[in-house]
Amino acid sequence: MKGILGAICGDIIGSTREFNPIKTKDFEFFKDESTFTDDTVMTLAVANWLIDDKNSDDVLINKLQYWGNTYPYAGYGGSFRKWLVEDDPKPYGSWANGSAMRVSPCPWVANSLDESQKLAKRSAIVTHNHPEGINGALATSDAIYLARTGGSKEKIKKHIEKEYGYDLDRTICEIRQDYSFDVSCKGSVPESIICFLEGNSYEDTIRNAISLGGDADTQAAIAGSIASAYWEIPEDIVNNSLNRLNDDLLGVLINFEEKFM
Numbered sequence: 001m002k003g004i005l006g007a008i009c010g011d012i013i014g015s016t017r018e019f020n021p022i023k024t025k026d027f028e029f030f031k032d033e034s035t036f037t038d039d040t041v042m043t044l045a046v047a048n049w050l051i052d053d054k055n056s057d058d059v060l061i062n063k064l065q066y067w068g069n070t071y072p073y074a075g076y077g078g079s080f081r082k083w084l085v086e087d088d089p090k091p092y093g094s095w096a097n098g099s100a101m102r103v104s105p106c107p108w109v110a111n112s113l114d115e116s117q118k119l120a121k122r123s124a125i126v127t128h129n130h131p132e133g134i135n136g137a138l139a140t141s142d143a144i145y146l147a148r149t150g151g152s153k154e155k156i157k158k159h160i161e162k163e164y165g166y167d168l169d170r171t172i173c174e175i176r177q178d179y180s181f182d183v184s185c186k187g188s189v190p191e192s193i194i195c196f197l198e199g200n201s202y203e204d205t206i207r208n209a210i211s212l213g214g215d216a217d218t219q220a221a222i223a224g225s226i227a228s229a230y231w232e233i234p235e236d237i238v239n240n241s242l243n244r245l246n247d248d249l250l251g252v253l254i255n256f257e258e259k260f261m
Contacts, residue, residue, distance in 0.1 A: 001238050002148070003261055004043060005253065006202065006228020007104045009241040010220030011039035014210050018075075021213035023176055029206075030240045036249070038074040039221040041067050042102035044249050046123050047256040050109050054119065061089055061126050070248070075217075077183070083127055091129035096183045099128035099137040100192075101218045104225035107145035109260050116145040128185075136185025139164045140222055143193055147229035153197050166190035172198050172208050179212045188215055192222035202227045203234060 013029050015037050045067035049060040068076065068084040076084070077096060083089045103120050110116035120141035124134050139160050146156045157168050168190060175191055182188050192209060199205030205227035209220040242250065 001233050001235075002228050002231075003108060003257065004047060004104045004225065004228075005238060005241065006233055007043050007101070007221040007225035008036065008040045008245070008253070009228075009233060009237050010206055010209065010222070010224025011043075011101075011217045012036050012241050012244055013206055013224075013237075014217035014220035017210050017216035018218075021181070021216065023211060023213045025204075025207040025211045027207075027210065029203075029237065034240075035244055036074070037217050038068075038071075038076045038098070039101040039218055040245070040249065041071045041074045042098065043104055043221070043225075044252040044256075046102050047105040048252050049123075050105050050119070051252070051255055051259055054109065057122060057126060060123065064126070065089065080127060089126070091125055091127055093130045093133075094128040095130040095132035095136075095185055096128065097136055097185050097188045097215065097218050097222070099124035099133045100140040100185055100189050101221045103137040103141045104144055105256065105260075107141045107148065107229070110145060113142065113145055116141050132185045135164050136189040139166060139189055139193065140225065143196070143226045144229045147226055153230075156193075157197055160190075160193060166193065168194055168197060170194060172211070176212050179214055181214050183215055183218070188219055189222060192219045193226065195219070195223040196226040196230070199223075199227060202231045203237065205231075 016031050045063045049063045053059040079092050106119035107116040120137045124137035143156050195208035196205050205223050206220050209223040210216045
């Protein structure tokens with residue numbers, strides 16, 4: 001299976017390591033306490049927007065607020081929590097990786113790279129209107145679109161480096177040594193993309209992302225969203241993740257798959 005489930009599986013697998021970092025690829029994927037977090041909720045909120053009306057920013061804002069308030073304890077940042085309860089929510093200049101963690105539905109809906117970029121930017125700027133917040137969403141979305149349309153890893157790497165100035169020449173081992181928790185797009189999205197570039201499968205990509213010892217669930221969601229456009233997600237990972245989704249979230253995922261996949 002491919003698609004936005006790649007982000008959701010990565011989030012669930014990484015959920016137990018967000019505040020318990022590890023520096024090894026040797027770990028158990030699923031534990032009893034493995035669960036979806038804000039990465040999954042917001043990914044499906046964006047999916048819900050695209051299902052209902054991808055041309056309406058008001059619908060996007062409504063979906064982000066609706067799902068965020070339906071799951072208020074999913075792990076949002078402080079500024080986003082305030083945004084969720086505002087009557088007239090405005091973007092607040094965020095450069096954090098929330099824009100990248102939720103963007104994956106956009107490139108699966110788009111029929112061109114240009115359309116994918118427009119949708120990705122719109123999905124970000126209602127909250128993350130800082131240039132780095134926008135770039136994080138765009139880089140992730142571009143990587144997914146290029147991967148799902150047959151682009152090679154080298155093509156993806158060169159495109160991201162040229163368009164967004166990210167340094168993708170580092171290795172996982174080099175990054176892992178001194179890397180720590182970083183929620184900025186600039187400090188987590190390039191690393192997540194490298195986890196995909198150095199990976200040899202969906203599973204290996206997720207192991208790379210979590211082994212950095214950083215913002216594990218979000219980096220696994222970002223890396224996983226790219227990997228699941230390039231490789232199939234193993235069936236056991238799919239089943240273990242789907243079993244941890246509530247029925248309303250699962251319903252959005254099914255509707256998205258039926259309409260766009």
